[in-house]
Amino acid sequence: MGAVPVEVKVIYRDKEWNLKNATTVKDVLKKLNINTQTVLITVEGELVTEDHQLKDGDVVTLIDVVSGG
Amino acid sequence: MRCKKCGQKAVIRLKAYNLSLCRKHFEEFFISKTSETIKRYRLFSKNDLIMVAVSGGKDSLTLWYVLNLLGYRTHGFHIDLGISRGNYSGLSREKTEKFAEQYGLSLTVVSIADYAGFTIDDYHRLGGRSACSTCGIVKRYLMNEFVKRTGSSCVATGHNLDDEAGVLLGNLLNWQLSYLQRQHPKLPASADFFAARVKPFAERAEREVAAFAFLNGIDYIYDECPYSKGATSLLYKKALNEIEEHSPGTKLRFFRGFLASKKIFVQEKGVSDLVKCESCGQPTVSSPCSFCRLKEKAAQNQNA
Numbered sequence: 032m033g034a035v036p037v038e039v040k041v042i043y044r045d046k047e048w049n050l051k052n053a054t055t056v057k058d059v060l061k062k063l064n065i066n067t068q069t070v071l072i073t074v075e076g077e078l079v080t081e082d083h084q085l086k087d088g089d090v091v092t093l094i095d096v097v098s099g100g
Numbered sequence: 101m102r103c104k105k106c107g108q109k110a111v112i113r114l115k116a117y118n119l120s121l122c123r124k125h126f127e128e129f130f131i132s133k134t135s136e137t138i139k140r141y142r143l144f145s146k147n148d149l150i151m152v153a154v155s156g157g158k159d160s161l162t163l164w165y166v167l168n169l170l171g172y173r174t175h176g177f178h179i180d181l182g183i184s185r186g187n188y189s190g191l192s193r194e195k196t197e198k199f200a201e202q203y204g205l206s207l208t209v210v211s212i213a214d215y216a217g218f219t220i221d222d223y224h225r226l227g228g229r230s231a232c233s234t235c236g237i238v239k240r241y242l243m244n245e246f247v248k249r250t251g252s253s254c255v256a257t258g259h260n261l262d263d264e265a266g267v268l269l270g271n272l273l274n275w276q277l278s279y280l281q282r283q284h285p286k287l288p289a290s291a292d293f294f295a296a297r298v299k300p301f302a303e304r305a306e307r308e309v310a311a312f313a314f315l316n317g318i319d320y321i322y323d324e325c326p327y328s329k330g331a332t333s334l335l336y337k338k339a340l341n342e343i344e345e346h347s348p349g350t351k352l353r354f355f356r357g358f359l360a361s362k363k364i365f366v367q368e369k370g371v372s373d374l375v376k377c378e379s380c381g382q383p384t385v386s387s388p389c390s391f392c393r394l395k396e397k398a399a400q401n402q403n404a
Contacts, residue, residue: 067115068341071310078111078314080101080120096310097262097337098157098324 037087043070044095057081059091069097112311115348123315130312134166134300141285143298148253150174151295153243154199154207156192158313158320159258161199163301165318167256168205175250176200176207179242181235182219185326189219195321208246212238216391218398224327226401231327234394240293241391244382247295254289254296262306264299265351266336268358273336280365283358291374292383303352306337 036052041059053059056072056079071094072079085091101110103122110120114129121129137143144150150167154160154176167174178196183189193209200207213219216238223234243255264283271279285302289295301309313320328334344350376382377389388396 066341066345068305068307068344069338071307071314073314078123078311080110080113082101094310094314095322096158096307097334097341098159098306 037085037089039085039087039089039091041091041093043093050091053085055081055085056083056091059085060093063093065093070094071096111315112308114305114308116305116344116352118348127312127315130304130308131166131169134304135170137285137303138170138300141298141302143286143300144172144254144256144296146172148173149251150298151177151243151247151250151252151255153239153255153257154178154196155258156195156199156321157258158318159260159263159301159306159309161195161258161318161320162309162313162316163256163258164199164205165203165316166312167300168203174205174256175252176205177243177246177250177255178207178209179239180209180211180213181238182211182213182221183326184219184221186323188321188323188326191323192321195319198319208250210242210246212242215242216395216398217402218395220327222398222401223394226397232331235327237390237394241382241389243297244293252295254298256298256300258301258309259299260301260304260306260309261351261355262337262340263333264302265340265355266333268355269336269340270332277365280358281362284362285359292385303355305351 036054038049038051039053041048041050050059050062053062056074060067060081067081073092073094074083074085074089101113101120102108103110103125104119105125106122108122111123112126113120150172152160152164152167152174154164164174164176176196178193180193181189197207197209220231220235224231247255268283271283285299287297340351374383374385375387377384377387377392379388379392382389
């Protein structure tokens, strides 16, 4: 049985919003057009990989890794 | 995804290595790869006292943490640049001092305002030289001065693979041959810099460093320097990350390939005569040195 799309909260660069129809973390990154090389992904505070299956109401936090200047 | 080593749930996927790893095995991977870089480029030994340039950011704090974990002798060095916007320097210093205290590490903090009578903010207000250029002169000068004072064998900075590959791309695009000749994880001591400058994270991707810092609860400053907006280094890093996303391993191949081929950039060059700065005594191409000229200009502005 395929994964069920759920609604999650996404936090990125001090902004929060709800995202619908996501099944995995990879979906979230794709919808937001974010390069996987540039962020760490946590779900409920735990570091996860792109294929992590999301649950309804999960809080997905994206942490920028690129610094410089 | 499952950890390739033990089958437990993976916390990170490293596409460049075709690996997914759990927390334990990622940390082991990160530490062992850092150790390999230190040995491969002969950066330093266990007999050396390493001055770690610590900004309060993820790379330098993580470097300091890992070097101590590996059993190296270290001393932290932090420069308070006096950047007040967003309390950037205040927070950077706070994170550094808290880290040193937490892990019982020795740290020297130098405030540029106290040492030289000006801050990066002051110089930015004066106009002329950019904040980044001024910052570069200040850091270089003070690292050189304090490596001598502390008797350190080398200065270690937290520059990572993304930084090195980005700089390399910039140098190639602009055909900066003199920089291409010099770029390396180890810059030996020279007539104008008293100790070797080394980059143990030169082969570690920025994302790996961030992941290690996160997993080990290293509390670093997330804010970027307010003067870094629009920096071309960020543009080059972004371009490389776009390529890396489609062709994993590109950054490491690019950097290592350059190091293996560096000799094609070596040119015959004349020896530049260095003199002693009439003001501070540090070796310089022309006296007074850039740092003392900064001090003089700032002092003139304050007296005006």
